[in-house]
Amino acid sequence: MERRNLLRAAVAAPAATLVTAAPAHATPANKFDSSSPRFAIAVLPDTQYLFDADSADPAPLRETFGYLLEQRAEDNIAFLTHLGDVTEHGTEQEIVLAGQTFSRIDGKLPYSVLAGNHDIDGSKDDQRGPSAYLSTFGPQRQRRSKTFLGASKDGYNSAHLLEAAGRKWLILALDWRISDSGLAWARETLTKHQVPTIVTTHDLAYADDGGLAYLSGNGQRLWDQLIKGNDRIFLTLNGHYWPPGRTVLKNDAGHDVHVHITNYQDRYYGGAGMIRLYRFDLVRNRIDVETFAPWFLARDPARRTPLEAETIELTSDVDRFSLDFDFGARFPQAQPAPRPAAQVVDRHTAAYWRFDEKGQSVADGATIRDLSGRGNHLTVRRLANSTDQTLTVSAEHHPGAPAHASLRFDGGKGPDRGATLQTAAGAPITTAKFLDGYTIEAFVKLPEPFEGDHAWMGILSWEGRAGDAGKHSGWSDLEPTCSLNVSGERFLQYVLYSEIGDHNPTSWSHALPTGVWQHLAVVNDGRRSVVHVNGSKIARNPTQPARGIATLGRPFVIGATSFDLKYGQGFYGWIGDVRITGRALRPEQFLPGGHFR
Structure with a gap:
């Protein structure tokens, strides 16, 4: 309390x-967390x-x-x-x-x-x-x-x-x-x-x-x-x-x-x-x-x-x-140096993308490499009513991010305004089921002021209609089998159709603040999914069974969520490093190293 x-x-x-x-002795008397920001x-x-x-x-x-x-x-x-x-x-x-x-x-x-x-x-x-x-x-x-x-x-x-x-x-x-x-x-x-x-x-x-x-x-x-x-x-x-x-x-x-x-x-x-x-x-x-x-x-x-x-x-x-x-303004600290990919990639890493490669292009058709070594490279694609400024490379980044760069997405319902980063259809991540658990991480920042209608914009997703996977328990057979989105109230929404059984557990966060970097993590231990924001478990994590992801071999996408395999809007804000790990991680193992600001 x-x-x-x-x-x-x-x-x-x-x-x-x-x-x-x-209680008098609820916790050890000498326990003090020197890394907590409070x-x-x-x-x-x-x-x-x-x-x-x-x-x-x-x-x-x-x-x-x-x-x-x-x-x-x-x-x-x-x-x-x-x-x-x-x-x-x-x-x-x-x-x-x-x-x-x-x-x-x-x-x-x-x-x-x-x-x-x-x-x-x-x-x-x-x-x-x-x-x-x-x-x-x-x-x-x-x-x-x-x-x-x-x-x-x-x-x-x-x-x-x-x-x-x-x-x-x-x-x-x-x-x-x-x-x-x-x-x-x-x-x-x-x-x-x-x-x-x-x-x-x-x-x-x-x-x-x-x-x-x-x-x-x-x-x-x-x-x-x-x-x-x-x-x-x-x-x-x-x-x-x-x-x-x-x-x-x-x-x-x-x-x-x-x-x-x-x-x-x-x-x-x-x-x-x-x-x-x-x-x-x-x-x-x-x-x-x-x-x-x-x-x-x-x-x-x-x-x-x-x-x-x-x-x-x-x-x-x-x-x-x-x-x-x-x-931070009164007593600025020296920024830590960027961490090379080798420091945050191990044998469990299924994919890792970052945006600080020298000369990184975000022109249509440009490639963003998967640094896990597993070949899940991304290709840049803009939606129909987009311009060069719809997707740009930015030096902004979360203080705990390994890479000191991000991508600035200017998506919206304008209509069909936005950009996507998509794997090829046959990339390993498109068919991975993760039956033994997984962790999906992303650094995200929403603009301040937060202008326009961006309800239900996607951060990342696996393409594919739920009905095509034999899943009919959710909102629509036409929605993708796994997606991380932001609602009109800026609530984080994680929608999942499990590989095993026809389950559709959906997690909801509090309203995400604007103008501040957030570290998002979805942790699945092979039984259920728990979403964390800045290392803190959110309240609305369902207890429904959630084993694996019902992937269909279609692209994994950063920057948007499809409906009936179509994209009507893109993400609005910044996205930094994205990592997918083939096992459940503890908060201290997340990309910021257990240090959240």
Whole structure:
């Protein structure tokens, strides 16, 4: 269940329901998918009132840590960052108790922690020397984490390098009062690691009652001497002040830097170990932020006090919000080199076509070679009312595609406008039955804007009337025996007439987005077919038997679907690499290598 929905349900649901939605040990605590384009960073502000001399109560923080471990796989939590003021007085007693509480996540969830003015002698900068805080939370503890990159010589500033969404991210955890030498260390770290960076510290900005943030005196120093001149810094997080707030500043490159204050020590039970989750989504180019208290979330709703109930989740526009952020534009990554065909072809490959061959022609009659070595070469043919521009070679491609090229089809119902790529009638793929299973893959992109009527356009198909194969269970005896199409609502449709039996299982996807590359895969294990979009299984995959493909020796076609052996329209958009494999593949074996964007 999505976390936000779980929080809604928790307000009214009995405790047993909550446990069902988020079981304590449903997945391994340390499971984190660094290749997923979606991940979360947890932010924990001032916990000082939970570690206050003989008034200390670490129970809320223990619950928060337990929650993060239990939910790490589901929410794909990469990291936790504490914003300082771990304790109220910085005494050895308080610090030791806090250290014992943090041991709950040592080695299980990477985290950073930094000194706030209540943890050390706040009148001095990071050159203050030894302290109970440094003895407990210094580099000797942090270097146990795989993400720990290093610390300044004084030990009060640390750097952490994460791998998430298939790329690296830097988190700088800076002391309450960083010195000039500390700033030099931070600048050197940024120079060595040119990756997207989040700066965390205790004192950087404060907010007015409306939630608008302003740089503090110390924040202005950090802005002038570190942040505004380093374009890799896109987000700053600090505690210390309340109420929470946010603003957006422009750096020297003219880019946005999001400045956020997170602090709830003024709330009931000193904030009760309340956390924020920053959910990064590199598919949607968004960061979704939510704030809640796991300690209260775990309580039986029927027994929550009024203050507990109102503090489960904070929903103001400085506590729950979303940011549009184009990560690819702000932090472009070097494109991987094209992969040669030999890297994606093996003995199971039945056919593989790509469109990056030097001097590749798409004139009528031109040949596009089958790189599997099995002779399923394609011939270019335009429909009656088409021009040279109906089919062109394009440099556009899916980031995970082996070939850095595609074909741009400008088909439509215009009438008979489009282009097809057809095998010869006797090519091996035209009679292959695939009784033991198969995988069909294609990279596809629909134009933005998506103009005109393109309902039921075909991406690829095997020609042949279903009735001629003795199949009468489907919509029409005149439709082909196997086709992958796009409906008027842009739903992906996979229609199949099985070789064994008169079955016509049809799969349907959600509406495909426009302007974004999609990887499509049909996987058949010899029993049923399952369609995937970007590595994710779609919902509407029928359980009907689906063994083999009722091929009739007629051409395999890319760019259109026939009806009664005739073509009335062609595909509209881009098609990249197409591969057919004679066995069922797992998503990590698909052409993008398990990495989808």
